[in-house]
Amino acid sequence: MVFSKIKVVKRFLFFLSSLFIIHYSSFASPTAASEDFIVNQQIVYTYQDSGSGTVTESISLTNRFSTSYARQYHLRLLGTNITSITAADVQGPLPVELTETESGSQVTVQLLHPSAGKDRVTRFTLSYPAPAAITRGQVKEVSIPQISDPSQIENYTLVVKIPGSYGKLAYSSSPPSTSSDLFYTFSKDQLISQPIKLTFGNIQAFNFQLVFHLENSSLQPQLQAVAIPPDTSYQRVFYDLIDPQPINVLPDADGNWLAYFRLPPKSRLDITASGQAHLQNTPQNPSSQSDPLLTSYLQPDQYWPVDHARIQEIAAGLSTPKQVYQYVTSTLKYDTSRLANSARRGVLVALDNPDTSLCTDFTDLFITLARAAGVPAREVNGYAYSTDPQLRPLSLVTDVLHAWPQYWDLKNKTWVDVDPTWESTSKSNYFDQFDFNHFAFVIHGQSSESPLAAGQYKQGSTRDVAVSFAPYRSFAASPLKIEVVPPRQILPFIQNQALVRLTNTQASAIYNPSPVSIIPPFGKFEYLVDFRSSPFPWLTPTVISVSTHDAYLDYNIAQNHYLLWYxxxxxxxxxxxxxxxxxxxxxxxxxxxxxxxxxxxxx
Incomplete structure (x- = not known):
């Protein structure tokens, strides 16, 4: 927080210096109003590859009256202790007194060469080291607090300069008024209502370790499944291990990856899945959802009462995903006091009690209204990294999970993630852009309740979700393993069938290995191929050729499969x-x- 004042001849004036501090969410406000000066400020943040930064504040004070001019400049920095600061005007350095206080730093600048007379201008600069840009995994973050009272500043410009090593500007809570590859400019109006958060980078990497607990209480063996984090248009997931290894991993209609395990009677099984997820903030892989499947994302379900008269009435005035989003963010209000009892209550109860909402309420209302308006929508549960539970809260208290919705972008043929909860609480734009902090565990589209997300397969109070930033790792690709299982006995002149089994042995999913669209890691896919055999297999051996993705196999059928023919x-x-x-x-x-x-x- 910054307070400042100027010492003037014949009268004293206190005004806002509007000094912004990176990574401190403090607000600046004047100690007293003033009309004696026209205050112009340009603040420049310059960052180095290492993350260190320098703040340069250029200030001009234009006298409104001939009887007043500035002699002293005071500022108080709350929430940080700076180690050094310099001031200068065109004639050279200016004396600066720096005093450390319990709440921050007190700075006094002596203006040795003030300009007297109406419309005369006193110009000087301040320079001091800025706290380093925060590095979170593979990205860097810069936060600038809002202006609480901009009325004391006539003209204001803020510029952020970053090195090329930071990567692209991936997220900005308010789009820059102008920008180039390395320069981003913001106006006073952009900082009036909310702070600005900037995220630079191309990709984020999370290491994860997830534990699932299964139990078979019956007297018969059971085949049970758990949903492991899948690939989405925003993330690619790589697995180091799933222990014990599943019988198979299969995708469902929503794109979830279901790992299947066989449980003996009266038994329990603890499963550990670990690996690394690579997240991007824009959709990268357009989906191939077909229209018949998309119609299922318009249907009502337990927590999405699309056909209810009240929902239909609201949705009649909403025709686009953005209109639905804006209705949700303007109607519901997040209530942290409900976290102790975070049971999912449904959209009708949320509409009756809009001021006591959690992320599930924001998500359910968006999906319900979007579907009622003819926009396919579904839910995502997963891990969301947050440093401020007030601005970016987490509502699914089971191992700190979060819920957010997706809608189908008809033009780009892909699912788009949005977060009305975090927009409502942080006032940041989570519709037109997304961040690197949402790691999807499970997708709910065909059902509003299943499958369960990692962290919800509980047996007791164990901590089952561990996610952390990590150095980026590359994972080597491995070819598909192809197996051919011929029939036990083969006869010529008739059509025979052989079983072809494709097994994914690499850490990530393999896409479009004909004749299937995806095989998840540790997954298998089986299909039958038809063939005819020569009546003289000892002269003309039968060969089954399989070619898919980057793998090829010529399978020679052994003579023992012809014993019946012989x-x-x-x-x-x-x-x-x-x-x-x-x-x-x-x-x-x-x-x-x-x-x-x-x-x-x-x-």
Whole structure:
């Protein structure tokens, strides 16, 4: 927080210096109003590759009256203790007194060369080290607090200069008024209503370790599944291990990855999945959802009463995802006191009690109204990184999970993540842009309740979700493992079928391995192929060729699969031989008998 004042001749004036401090969410306000000066300020934040920064504040004070001019400049920095500060005007350095206090720093600048007379201008600059830009995993963050009383500043400009190593500007709570590759400018109006948060980077990496608890209380074996974090248009997930290894991992209609395990009667199973997730803040992989499937994302469900008369009435005035979003953020208000009892209550109860809402209420209301307005929508549960639970709260208290919605972008053919909860609480834009902090665990589209997300497979009060920033890792690709299982016995002249099994042995999903669209890590896909065999397999062996993705296999069918054919051939040959022998014997007998009757010497 910054307070400042100027010492003037004949009268004293206290005014706002509007000094902004990176990474401190303090507000600045004047100690007293003044009309003696026109105050112009340009504040420049310059950052280095290391993350260190310098704040340069250029100030001009224009006298409104001939009887007043500035002699002293005071500022008080609350919430931080700066180690050094310099001041200067065009004639050289200015004396600066720096005093440390319990609440921050007190700075007094002596203006040695004030300009007297109406419309005369006193100019000087302040320079001091800024707290380093915060590095969070693979991205850097800069936060600038809002102006609480801008009336004391006539003209104001704020510029952020960053090095190329920071990457692109991935997120800004308020878009810059002007920008280039390395310069971002903000106006006074942009800082009136809310602080500005800037995030720079191209990708974020999270290490994760998730524990799932399954139990079979029946007297029969059971096949049970857990939902492990899947790839989405915003994230790519790589697995180091799933222990124990599942029987199979299959995608469902929403794109979840379901890992299947066989549980003996009266048994429990603890499953650990670990790896790394790479997150981006814009959709990267357009989905291939078909229209018939998209219609399922317009249907009512337990917590999405799309057909209710009250919902239909509200949705009649909403035609776009943004209109739905704005209605939700303006109607509901987050209530941290409900975290102790965060049971999901449904949108109708939320509309009756809008001031006591949690993230599930924001999400359910968005999905319900969007579907009622003809916009396909669904829910995401997962981990959301937050440094301020007041501005960016987490409502699903089970291992600190969060809920947010997605809507289908018809133009770009992809799902788009939005977060009305965090926009409502932080006043930052989470509709037109997204951040690197939302790690999806599970997607709810066909059902509003299942599958469960990691952290919700509980048996007791264990901590089952561990997510942390991590150095970016590259994961080597591995070819698909192809197996061919021929039928036990093969016969020629008829159509036979062989089983082809594709197994993904790499850490990430494999896409479009014909004839399937995806095989998740540790997943298998099986299908049948038709083939015909030569009647002489010992001369012309039967080969089944399988080519998919980056893998190829020529499978030579072993001779033992023709034992039945060989047996049939042997029987057929034996029967043929016997018939031929009998026929020959009969023919010889007939011939011999005729010879006796035609030879007179034998009569």
């Amino acid at each position: 047996l049939l051939l042997t029987i057929a040959a034996s029967v043929t031989l016997i018939v031929m022998v009998l026929f020959a014997h009969h023919a010889w007998s007939v011939h011999h008998e005729r010879s006796r009757w035609t030879n007179p010497l034998r009569r």
